[in-house]
Amino acid sequence: MWRRLSLIVSAIVVALVFLFTTAGRSAQEDSLAVSSADQAIEVNGNSMITEGRRTFRFDTFGDEAFWGDTLKLHQAIAGAKLGGVGPGVSPKSALSMGLKVDADALPANVVSALKLGQVNLDDPATTLALLKLNSVVGLTGFSNAQGNLQSLGIQCALCHSTVDNSFAPGIGHRLDGWANRDLNVGAIVALAPNLQPVADLLGVDQAAVRRVLNSWGPGHFDAELFMDGKAFRPDGKTAATLIPPAFGLAGVNLHTWTGWGSVTHWNAFVANLEMHGKGTFYDPRLNDAAQFPVAAGAGFGNVRNDPDLITPKLASLHFYQLAIPAPQPPQGSFDEEAAERGKQVFNGAGKCANCHVPPLFTEPGWNMHTPSEIGVDDFQANRAPDKAYRTSPLKGLWTHTKGGFYHDGRFADLLDVVNHYDQVFTLGLTAQQKSELIQYLNSL
Numbered sequence: 001m002w003r004r005l006s007l008i009v010s011a012i013v014v015a016l017v018f019l020f021t022t023a024g025r026s027a028q029e030d031s032l033a034v035s036s037a038d039q040a041i042e043v044n045g046n047s048m049i050t051e052g053r054r055t056f057r058f059d060t061f062g063d064e065a066f067w068g069d070t071l072k073l074h075q076a077i078a079g080a081k082l083g084g085v086g087p088g089v090s091p092k093s094a095l096s097m098g099l100k101v102d103a104d105a106l107p108a109n110v111v112s113a114l115k116l117g118q119v120n121l122d123d124p125a126t127t128l129a130l131l132k133l134n135s136v137v138g139l140t141g142f143s144n145a146q147g148n149l150q151s152l153g154i155q156c157a158l159c160h161s162t163v164d165n166s167f168a169p170g171i172g173h174r175l176d177g178w179a180n181r182d183l184n185v186g187a188i189v190a191l192a193p194n195l196q197p198v199a200d201l202l203g204v205d206q207a208a209v210r211r212v213l214n215s216w217g218p219g220h221f222d223a224e225l226f227m228d229g230k231a232f233r234p235d236g237k238t239a240a241t242l243i244p245p246a247f248g249l250a251g252v253n254l255h256t257w258t259g260w261g262s263v264t265h266w267n268a269f270v271a272n273l274e275m276h277g278k279g280t281f282y283d284p285r286l287n288d289a290a291q292f293p294v295a296a297g298a299g300f301g302n303v304r305n306d307p308d309l310i311t312p313k314l315a316s317l318h319f320y321q322l323a324i325p326a327p328q329p330p331q332g333s334f335d336e337e338a339a340e341r342g343k344q345v346f347n348g349a350g351k352c353a354n355c356h357v358p359p360l361f362t363e364p365g366w367n368m369h370t371p372s373e374i375g376v377d378d379f380q381a382n383r384a385p386d387k388a389y390r391t392s393p394l395k396g397l398w399t400h401t402k403g404g405f406y407h408d409g410r411f412a413d414l415l416d417v418v419n420h421y422d423q424v425f426t427l428g429l430t431a432q433q434k435s436e437l438i439q440y441l442n443s444l
Contacts, residue, residue, distance in 0.1 A: 045319075052320025055313045056176060057161070060140055060153030061277025062309040068142065068151030071192035077131075078149050079124040085193050088124030094136070095170040098182035098218055102174050103167040105135035114167075137161050137174065154275055156267075156317070159183060159221060160246040177247030177324040179219070181402040186216030186240070201298060202229050216240040219403040223256075223274055224383040227286065227295040233379050233408075241380065241407045248326030248395040251360050252367070257392070257407035258384035259368045264318050271310045272303050279303070279310025285385040326396030326444075333398065334442040342440030345433045350418075351425060352437070361394040361444065375424035380407050395444050414438045 068074045072085075079088020095101075103111070110133070113119045120126055128149055131141030138158025142151040162180045163172035170182075189195075190213040195206045202209065202225070212231040215238045216222065222240035225231060230239050241257055249255070255266045265283070272281035273295075286292050286301035295301065346352045357363055368388040371378040381387045389407070397414075405411040411420060418434045421427065429437070 048316045048319035049323055051313075052316035052318070052323075053176070055317045056156045056320055057137075057174070058134070058140065058155055058157075059313060060155060061271050061275060061279060061313075062153075062305075063271075063275045063277040064140070064142055064151040064153035065278070066197075066276035067154055067192075070194065070197055071189075072194045073189070073192040074141065074149045074152035075193055076191040077124065077127060077152065082124060082128060083148050086191075089127055089191070090124050091119075091121040091126050091130065094127055097184045097187055098180055099139070099170070099188075100137040100161070100163045100180065100182075101130060101171040102135045102137055102163065103172050104174070105133055107133070111167075114171075137163065156246075156270075156275075159185065159243045175327075177245055177321070178327075179243040179245045179400045181219035181243065181400060183243065184216070184218045185221045185243075186213035189213050201226065201294060212238075219243055219409075223270070225294075226273060226298075227292045227300070228383055229294045230383065237408075239379075239383075242400075242403050242409050244392070245326075245396060245400055246321055247324040248393055249324075250322040251364070252362055252393055253365060254367055254390050256384075257390060258381055259386060259388060259390040260384055263321060264314055267314055267317055267321075268310065271314075273300050277310050278305040279308050280305065281310075291382075291385075326393075327399055329398045329443055335439045336443070338436045338439040339443040340440075342433075342436035342438065342443075345429070345437040346440050349429060349433060350421070350427060350437055352421075355391045356394055362391040367391040375420065376406070376410075394441065397444055398442050414441055 075084035076086055077089045078084030079086055082088065091101075106114075110119070127136075128141065130136050131139060131149065131152075132143065134140065138155050138161065140153045140155065141149050142153070144150040157174075157176065159180055160178070161174055161176045162178045162182070163170065164175055166172035190210045195209045199206045199209050212222075212225070215232070217238065217240075219242055220238065220240035221243055222231070222238070225239070233239050244257065249263055252263075254261065255263045260266055260269065261283075268279070268281050269283070271277045272279050281303040282301070284301050286295040289296040292300075346356075347358075355363060355367075355369070367390055368386060369391060370388050371381050374389060376389070378387065381389050401413070403409045405414065405417050411417045415434065415438060418429070418437055422429045422434070
């Protein structure tokens with residue numbers, strides 16, 4: 001009897017302890033959830049994402065003064081019949097150069113007309129209509145009082161967004177952060193009627209500028225051309241590199257293929273020096289005339305504009321980019337059982353995790369390596385301040401297979417990459433291990 005009573009008392013005590021502990025924890029959680037400080041953080045976070053998304057998708061930072069007012073790119077798009085020059089750029093031509101259309105920006109009547117084949121995709125006038133709808137991803141057209149296109153600006157989304165092709169090839173819902181490997185940036189810029197400012201900067205003629213731009217090809221861009229003026233590699237191939245994704249960057253230190261700086265550094269670098277927006281940028285490394293003769297001569301190491309249209313937007317832009325997760329691979333796109341075995345190779349015999357540390361899949365810290373450490377040439381590395389290559393994050397690898405792998409696409413597929421490291425590090429992987437490792441990489 002006493003034993004039974006003791007058990008009952010013990011059970012009651014345990015229950016009371018559990019109730020009080022749970023109640024205390026719940027009260028603490030409720031207190032945190034409603035505190036003014038936490039509410040301010042949540043409101044700020046939501047506001048930053050909203051503003052950052054708007055900046056990423058639609059802000060030109062005033063760069064229309066360069067692309068439109070100076071280079072006259074809008075005139076080439078409009079064509080002679082619509083107040084511009086040349087034949088103009090039809091939607092069919094624009095799509096062939098990798099430009100994308102945001103289906104969510106199209107009114108219902110336009111969607112219906114497209115489905116019925118009642119929209120002339122061979123007419124530049126249709127391109128201008130799409131620009132007025134703000135539906136061309138990464139481009140903003142500016143019209144005058146008469147409704148004619150008078151200037152053109154670009155946004156971050158031009159290179160670092162695509163669409164899901166849910167409506168038609170090149171037309172669909174936006175996919176922010178994805179590298180647009182269809183985009184032929186060079187061919188688009190080469191259409192500009194007035195490339196003399198670029199020619200003057202590089203010390204060549206306009207014909208030479210167009211040859212360089214047209215050598216890039218789809219999915220490539222040369223961010224260092226305006227820094228060092230090197231248009232081609234020693235082997236004669238273009239010096240342009242593949243456009244990288246802008247998702248999955250949370251927790252990643254240095255950015256870009258050659259680790260110029262953090263995400264915020266590169267955002268300011270691109271907005272000021274590549275997009276040619278109106279802001280402030282400081283990087284005294286660009287004053288090194290031996291390594292960066294073009295940048296040093298142009299004063300790119302210390303840029304000042306008043307008003308500054310870039311700096312106030314960098315924080316929210318950064319916040320939004322860090323919020324973009326790497327997309328999950330489609331169901332059935334890889335062998336799950338093989339991928340699980342490949343994970344063991346990744347963490348073990350393949351030694352991949354030594355640098356691509358899960359779950360970041362890059363080093364937590366200074367994620368840079370010398371060319372000799374990874375067994376490649378130093379051409380692209382030497383174009384960056386630290387003359388090294390970044391350990392690129394691997395999440396979402398399946399989204400940017402087009403164009404090849406590494407900074408210049410030198411490896412056609414993942415097997416080429418695996419074979420390279422197998423040789424450089426004398427790993428001795430079997431054919432099966434390589435195959436399973438590739439399935440794991442496709443699963444990230």
